[in-house]
Amino acid sequence: MIESIDTSLIDWSRAQFALTAMYHWLFVPLTLGLGVIMAIMETIYYKTGKEFWKTTTKFWMKLFGINFAIGVATGIILEFEFGTNWSNYSWFVGDIFGAPLAIEGILAFFMEATFIAVMFFGWDKVSKRFHLTSTWLTIIGATLSALWILIANAWMQFPVGMKFNPDTVRNEMFDFWAVALSPVAINKFFHTVLSGWIMGSVFVLGVSSWFLIKKRDEEFALASIKIGASLGLIASVLIAWTGDGSAYQVAQKQPMKLAAMEGLYQGQKQAGLVAFGILNPEKTSYKNDADAFLVKFQIPYVLSFLAKRDVDGFVPGITDLIEGGYETENGPALSAQEKIAKGKIAILALSDYRKAIKDKDETAMNEHRKVLDANFAYFGYGYIKDPAHLVPNVPMTFYAFRIMVILGGYFILLFLTTTILSIKGTFENKKWLHYICLWTIPLGYIAGEAGWVVAEVGRQPWAIQDILPTSASISKLSTSSVQLTFFLFLILFTILLIAEIGIMLKEIKKGPADTTH
Amino acid sequence: MTLGKTLWLIILIKLFIMFFVLKLFFFPSYLGKFKTTEEKEEHVSSELIDRAINN
Numbered sequence: 001m002i003e004s005i006d007t008s009l010i011d012w013s014r015a016q017f018a019l020t021a022m023y024h025w026l027f028v029p030l031t032l033g034l035g036v037i038m039a040i041m042e043t044i045y046y047k048t049g050k051e052f053w054k055t056t057t058k059f060w061m062k063l064f065g066i067n068f069a070i071g072v073a074t075g076i077i078l079e080f081e082f083g084t085n086w087s088n089y090s091w092f093v094g095d096i097f098g099a100p101l102a103i104e105g106i107l108a109f110f111m112e113a114t115f116i117a118v119m120f121f122g123w124d125k126v127s128k129r130f131h132l133t134s135t136w137l138t139i140i141g142a143t144l145s146a147l148w149i150l151i152a153n154a155w156m157q158f159p160v161g162m163k164f165n166p167d168t169v170r171n172e173m174f175d176f177w178a179v180a181l182s183p184v185a186i187n188k189f190f191h192t193v194l195s196g197w198i199m200g201s202v203f204v205l206g207v208s209s210w211f212l213i214k215k216r217d218e219e220f221a222l223a224s225i226k227i228g229a230s231l232g233l234i235a236s237v238l239i240a241w242t243g244d245g246s247a248y249q250v251a252q253k254q255p256m257k258l259a260a261m262e263g264l265y266q267g268q269k270q271a272g273l274v275a276f277g278i279l280n281p282e283k284t285s286y287k288n289d290a291d292a293f294l295v296k297f298q299i300p301y302v303l304s305f306l307a308k309r310d311v312d313g314f315v316p317g318i319t320d321l322i323e324g325g326y327e328t329e330n331g332p333a334l335s336a337q338e339k340i341a342k343g344k345i346a347i348l349a350l351s352d353y354r355k356a357i358k359d360k361d362e363t364a365m366n367e368h369r370k371v372l373d374a375n376f377a378y379f380g381y382g383y384i385k386d387p388a389h390l391v392p393n394v395p396m397t398f399y400a401f402r403i404m405v406i407l408g409g410y411f412i413l414l415f416l417t418t419t420i421l422s423i424k425g426t427f428e429n430k431k432w433l434h435y436i437c438l439w440t441i442p443l444g445y446i447a448g449e450a451g452w453v454v455a456e457v458g459r460q461p462w463a464i465q466d467i468l469p470t471s472a473s474i475s476k477l478s479t480s481s482v483q484l485t486f487f488l489f490l491i492l493f494t495i496l497l498i499a500e501i502g503i504m505l506k507e508i509k510k511g512p513a514d515t516t517h
Numbered sequence: 518m519t520l521g522k523t524l525w526l527i528i529l530i531k532l533f534i535m536f537f538v539l540k541l542f543f544f545p546s547y548l549g550k551f552k553t554t555e556e557k558e559e560h561v562s563s564e565l566i567d568r569a570i571n572n
Contacts, residue, residue: 062520069524073532080535080544087547091561168554169562347569354562382569472568475547485543492534499527507520 012482013085013474018456019486020077022449023493027071027500029448032146032193033200033231034064035139039132040227046132056220058123059512060204061135063504065120070500075149077489085482089463089473094170096162096179097152104148112141146196147189154185156464157455158253164376166353166369171467184249188455191242194235195448198411201232202437202444205418207508209437212428220512225437226422233415239408244306250458251307251315254465256390257458259318260397262303263292267320269312272298276402279395285388286318318394322387336387339466343382346375380467392460400453407447414440 038060045053079101082090090097118126118134126134155161161178162171173179205228211221251258258264263279264271265286277296282288301311308315316333320326324335334342349372356364384390418437421427459465463473507514518526551557 066520066524069528070531072528073535077535077539080540083546083548084544085547088561088564091548091557092565166562167558169558169565344569347566350562351566354566472565476564477547481543485539488539488543492531496527496531503520503523 006479007471009477009479009482010471010474012479012486013477014470016085016482016486016489017078017081019489019493020074020081021456022452023489023497024071024074024078025448025452026445026497027067027074028146029196029199029444030067030203031064031071031142032139032196033198033235034060034067034203035142035200036197037200037204037224037227037231038064039135039139040231041224042132042135046128052219052223055512056223059220060224061119062507063203063207066500066503066507068116070496070503074493074496085475085477086463086473087475089468092170092468092473093156093464094168094172096155096159096171096173099173099176100148100152100155100179104145108141108144108148110141112138112145115141143193146193150189150192151180151182151185153455154182154188155179156462157188157459158182158184158249159464159467164372164379166350166372167357169350183245184253187242187245187249191239191246191451194239194242195451197235198232198239199444199448201228201235201415202411202440204228205232205414205437206439206441209434210508211511212434213431213438217511217513218428222422222428225418225427229415229418229422232411233419236408236411236415240412243405243408247306248309254459255316256318256321257392257397257454258307259316259321260392260394260458261401261454262315263296263394263398264303264315264317265292265319267314267316267326269304269314270301271303271307271313271315272300273302273306274398274402275299277398279398281395286322286391287388318391322390336381336384336390339378339381340384340387342375342378343380343384345382346372346379347382349375377466380462380464380469380472383469383472384461389461392458397454397458400450400457404447404450404454407443407450410443411440411447 038057041053041057041060044050045057115134115137118131119138122131122134159171160182161175162173164170165172179185204224208221208224208228211217247258247261250261262271262274263277265283274293275297277298278294280291280294282290283292303315304313305311307313314326316326320333322336324333324338326333349368353365353368353372356362356368414436418427418433421430421433427433461469461471463470548557548560551560
């Protein structure tokens with residue numbers, strides 16, 4: 001008899017992946033954002049020839065180097081986990097997931113790795129122009145790395161451009177461009193990279209403000225703030241736009257995630273967006289009649305408009321998505337039970353197809369293949385025991401979304417204020433604002449992590465949307481072995497984080513005058 | 518120790534732990550125990566089918 005998968009194994013495998021990804025995500029955004037800022041500074045040095053800009057660039061480049069050195073390769077652990085903990089998933093996704101990751105490794109990472117050496121060690125060895133080019137290529141390489149990773153992630157949220165092959169039990173890519181240029185991938189890429197630019201800007205603002213508080217290196221600090229605040233302002237306005245695009249894609253492709261983001265149980269026309277709300281802890285399931293909110297402040301019509309581009313558009317809630325029956329462009333929506341039935345048909349067809357291969361019965365193979373193809377879009381539903389399992393963690397998704405959006409609004413305000421004051425030349429007198437900027441650094445990290453939670457917790461139970469749930473993706477390991485590696489990572493990453501903060505603080509205290517490596 | 522040497526040391530220790538400790542002892546390829554592609558296909562298909570049946 002085959003043992004069923006223990007839910008604690010699923011939870012620990014997810015926790016381990018989340019821990020690794022979230023720690024990795026502490027390093028990446030700063031690389032993306034600070035990289036652009038120091039490249040802009042070096043461009044100014046190249047144009048003006050002023051040593052001041054070279055010193056300024058070198059200071060931020062040193063902090064970039066610390067972050068890069070400590071963060072580099074932390075993402076590779078995710079690939080270890082794919083092979084060990086997520087072996088069914090890894091096999092099932094085949095080359096679709098592998099291709100973007102391979103391109104990332106070969107092209108983007110090597111590009112980044114090659115030019116980063118020139119950037120750090122080539123100041124006195126290559127021409128100014130070649131050095132500047134290397135700096136820009138380093139950051140372009142880092143951004144391209146992010147692009148391919150995000151394409152792979154976007155495919156999991158919106159699987160396109162592939163066909164399932166029951167002979168190999170793998171999905172095979174037939175349209176690379178459908179995968180690479182899917183609207184989910186494009187929105188995700190810009191949204192994520194811009195969040196990195198905001199992180200870099202927040203970091204530069206905060207560190208520079210510390211120098212102003214200490215009344216040290218004020219010219220350097222004010223010049224850095226001007227660039228950081230301007231880039232931050234551009235990025236924070238653009239991210240609101242890409243956020244709207246991402247939310248629209250979620251509404252079309254992952255309506256359950258959107259419903260969880262909004263705590264929306266009953267679908268509505270002219271639905272309002274919850275600007276602020278406290279969820280009712282007694283509402284633990286779509287099945288009970290308790291109100292979803294204890295308190296909420298809604299902006300009328302906005303959710304319908306954002307999700308459907310129509311103020312009268314119907315936005316399905318969690319209950320509608322489970323029970324089905326509401327009108328969609330393709331007719332009445334299927335209920336969860338109907339999808340589960342189709343999923344079970346698809347899995348049974350796979351089983352029968354595999355038996356037919358062994359029996360070398362081509363007629364039966366063709367017959368079962370047709371059934372499998374017709375129902376494959378619901379394959380993952382065949383693993384769902386109870387429709388309630390299709391609902392992600394609503395409080396976590398709802399609050400993480402609000403944290404991200406509220407902080408996004410706060411960043412626009414902060415960057416706008418600092419840009420105006422730094423242009424007017426009065427920023428240096430606003431000591432209260434220096435403290436705000438300094439204490440905004442952790443908020444930049446919190447916003448980025450909250451965004452990750454919305455994207456990844458909100459899509460549960462799916463590893464691949466509608467096709468494969470996490471419960472079918474994981475390897476049958478002992479829970480204790482996953483727990484052990486979870487704690488090993490926790491220790492390793494925490495040591496790295498402490499090292500990062502310690503070394504950063506030491507180098508920041510030395511200031512821009514110290515350019516020794 | 519200079520900053521550069523400290524960072525190189527951290528990188529080397531980190532890579533050693535990742536590749537020679539974690540990868541080698543804690544993260545073997547789960548499907549690596551199957552010798553042929555056909556065996557891997559058979560294992561994954563059985564897993565995918567049985568997990569749905571055992572639900």
